Amino acid sequence: MKPAPFDYVRCDSLEEAAEVIAQHGDAVRVLAGGQSLMPMLNMRLSRPSVLADIMQAGDARQITADKATLRIGAGVRQTALSAYPDLCKINPLLARALPWVGHTQTRARGTVCGSVAHADPSAEIPLTLAALDGTVILRRGGKRRRVTASDFFLGMMLTDKADDEIIEAVEFPILSEGTGVGFCEVGRRKGDFAIVACAALVSPDRVRLAVGGVNDTPVIRDWDAFDPAEESDALNALAWSLDAREDLHASARYRRDLVRSLGAKALQEARTCAA
Amino acid sequence: MRRLNADQRHKIGMTLNGRPVEGYAVPRLLLSDFLRHELAATGTHVGCEHGVCGACTVRIDGMMARSCLTLAVQVDGAVIDTVEGLAPDAERLSVLQSAFRKHHALQCGFCTAGILMSLDTLLRDTPDADEHQIRDVLSGHLCRCTGYHTILNAAIEAAATLKKDIQDA
Ligand code: FES
Numbered sequence A: 001m002k003p004a005p006f007d008y009v010r011c012d013s014l015e016e017a018a019e020v021i022a023q024h025g026d027a028v029r030v031l032a033g034g035q036s037l038m039p040m041l042n043m044r045l046s047r048p049s050v051l052a053d054i055m056q057a058g059d060a061r062q063i064t065a066d067k068a069t070l071r072i073g074a075g076v077r078q079t080a081l082s083a084y085p086d087l088c089k090i091n092p093l094l095a096r097a098l099p100w101v102g103h104t105q106t107r108a109r110g111t112v113c114g115s116v117a118h119a120d121p122s123a124e125i126p127l128t129l130a131a132l133d134g135t136v137i138l139r140r141g142g143k144r145r146r147v148t149a150s151d152f153f154l155g156m157m158l159t160d161k162a163d164d165e166i167i168e169a170v171e172f173p174i175l176s177e178g179t180g181v182g183f184c185e186v187g188r189r190k191g192d193f194a195i196v197a198c199a200a201l202v203s204p205d206r207v208r209l210a211v212g213g214v215n216d217t218p219v220i221r222d223w224d225a226f227d228p229a230e231e232s233d234a235l236n237a238l239a240w241s242l243d244a245r246e247d248l249h250a251s252a253r254y255r256r257d258l259v260r261s262l263g264a265k266a267l268q269e270a271r272t273c274a275a
Numbered sequence B: 001m002r003r004l005n006a007d008q009r010h011k012i013g014m015t016l017n018g019r020p021v022e023g024y025a026v027p028r029l030l031l032s033d034f035l036r037h038e039l040a041a042t043g044t045h046v047g048c049e050h051g052v053c054g055a056c057t058v059r060i061d062g063m064m065a066r067s068c069l070t071l072a073v074q075v076d077g078a079v080i081d082t083v084e085g086l087a088p089d090a091e092r093l094s095v096l097q098s099a100f101r102k103h104h105a106l107q108c109g110f111c112t113a114g115i116l117m118s119l120d121t122l123l124r125d126t127p128d129a130d131e132h133q134i135r136d137v138l139s140g141h142l143c144r145c146t147g148y149h150t151i152l153n154a155a156i157e158a159a160a161t162l163k164k165d166i167q168d169a
């Protein structure tokens, strides 16, 4: 297999990448870690005539954290984020989800923003971004706009990013003190895309469950007052409200079952972690 | 900014197994094909060519990576290690390779080059790697022959030998 021919542009900054995109429009694809785009190119599901490689762009490599947000630049590899000091304190949910993202061999090159751009319905990073009400920062030329995760993911591999925009960074809000997190998933083999993945957030006044792998985009469910005695009913109602479908990997019924069992497990993990 | 034209061959230089090498690549040439066809380094195998099987795994700048998901032009100037560089000399296998031989950790050998590169990297970075870590790294590979247990046993023994070597030194 080989990709269809393209010109390759090695960009030294995101600004240069934005210029290339402005010049060629939808004929360009941005190449970061390549762990999602390269398979698409090899199978010729995508045939851009120009590839703009941003991995040499120094301004794309930054991870910055302040009191309110953790900001991850377009060129930050998943491994680099895992190794970020105190990630499990700054963003414990992300720290728990990252080991589930692909394999060591793909995390070494794959980027955080690349996974967001690819928007696979079963991918862990988009699920985490949605669970935490994160933001995607899009850039067109010198202009930027901010889109919340819930508005960004529109469907299976479909996002609000226009062809002439580039993801500059994503931002994860820092959780308030006393919020517990949990993350569980089931896949055919460790590192494969999830059949179902659940992320849970539990604080004194709110319980949230985010479910990936069932609908075309991550689904978020919030409860203000969550009566643990009614947990199994709540999870059952959630499972039935989703658009579970049968495919090669699992039946719809198995998916609903996983929502119930993984949901309970993730919530339990979050409660233990909050306590 | 450096722009490489689609239909031209461009000079690519890299350090392959400690030696500087050069070759030519059109932008769409995969690193796996560059190694095999341009540099005649056919130790690296190609299975699925979309990142699933791990047969093509090499080390890029010290990190294990799929060479079928990397363009040759992306790694111009990089340090690449492949299975050809594992044995200390022509007469001797590495500790990990010897353990593979002893435990029958390969049958057809198609997956072996990639698995060796991943495990070699793990044991180099984490000499006290435990079974859990070895399994985790192995999850990035498919083997159609062995059933994995022999591979696991070989890796566990190699890890123990390497740890002892470090302690003795
Ligand atoms: S050939 Fe590269 S992962 Fe299968």
Ligand code: FES
Pocket (backbone or CB within 6 Å): B105, B106, B107, B108, B109, B110, B111, B112, B142, B143, B144, B145, B146
């Ligand atoms: S030894 Fe045959 S595929 Fe692994």
